[in-house]
Amino acid sequence: MTWSVPLGRMFDTEIRAHWTWIIVLAFIAVVFNADLSAQATAPAGWNGAWAWGTSIATAALVFASVTVHELAHVAIARRNGMGSPAVVIQLVGGAFVMEVKPKTPGAEFCVAFAGSALSFLLTLLFGGVTALLAFGPIDMGRAPLALQALQFVVFILALFNGFLGGVNLIPGYPLDGARIVHAIAWRSTGDEATASAAAVRLGRYMGLSLIATGVMVAFYVDGLAGLSLGVGGWLIAGSSKILDRRSQLQALVAGLRVADVEDSDLARIPPQLTLDVFAAAYLTERTGAAALVVRGGELLGLIGTAQIRRIPKRTWTTTRTEQAMVPIASVPSTSRDSDLWAALEILERTGLDAMLVSGGDDGPTLMTRRAVARLVHERAEVRQRELLAGGQVKKGRFGGR
Secondary structure, three states, X not given: OOOEEEEEEEOOEEEEEEOOHHHHHHHHHHHHHHHHHOOOOOOOOOOHHHHHHHHHHHHHHHHHHHHHHHHXXXXXXXXXXXXXXXXXXXXXXXXXXXXXXXXXXXXXXXXXXXXXXXXXXXXXXXXXHHHHHHHOOOOOXXXXXXXXXXXXXXXXXXXXXXXXXXXXXXXXXXXXXXXXXXXXXXXXXXXXXXXXXHHHHHHHHHHHHHHHHHHHHHHHOOHHHHHHHHHHHHHXXXXXXXXXXXXXXXXXXXXXXXXXXXXXXXXXXXXXXXXXXXXXXXXXXXXXXXXXXXXXXEEXXXXXXXXXXXXXXXXXXXXXXXXXXXXXXXXXXEEOOOEHHHHHHHHHHHOOOEEEEEOOOOOOEEEEHHHHHHHHHHHHHHHHHHHHHHHHHHHXXXXXX
């Protein structure tokens, strides 16, 4: 999981802020401070304290706007019987909607549109306050700094929430618009897989269109604006490509259970084993990419490639597995009869190399990423041979005509 800061819990969901907000909020505060410091419309002028205070408050409320946008998704999902263990607040395209599993097209549409709907309501609210201040009986050019600061803040919030709601409706992942397109296509076709393919395809076209538009804008209008459009298009096109591969993976493991990828050669290692010995003897094709750390009959934790990569190789000879392992209480678990795709999604969110599998005769075992990769590779080869055989049959039929 990407680095993020926990903010609290709401609707049984952990709220976290993505680390990039540190940069974004600092940038907003500095830019707005420079803009306000250059103004001298008030009799006393914008002094440093007022300029910095207003710009910092604006940056904080911009973050709050994005947060309530994401919480709108959480609330509507909760109301429709869905949920997610965590939501990561990002500038656009929050992670929550991507993890929600809707039961119907209508539920998916409501969850996906909830964020933009709330952002548009906030635009109307802040826009109304801005208009009241601008066209009211008070001359804002001579108004006290506190009132001018209020006007500046609500004006920026009106613009930003309109931008946030509009951009998130672009039909490309990871934006909400892609989920809206998916819901509409799902409702029209009655098939979720077909709807996913349509949403991914439209997202790819949208990304490429934004890249082309960005190039034209950069050459004929404004370089920075064109670059921003191009980068946005590149991100959308890239996300659509990733989700296309994700859909293909989901199709390959459809109908499989966790029992189909249990590690048949599970490694159980002592906690005092050093990482250099562990990497050489256990992280091989024979045993998979993870092992259980055991003392006597007690399970202590899990260790795999993800853990040892975080530790400098020069210290492997002096670092024990118990110092690098993930405590067993923090390792996700599933049952042998669970759906494989659902288990893979949990594994993806945790970033671990394996998860515990319960229900075996000899105690808990592991489902490793490497075991899953092997199975997917085998099924992909079988699927490829079937497609080739089907093509040859069709070719023979046409030849016979």
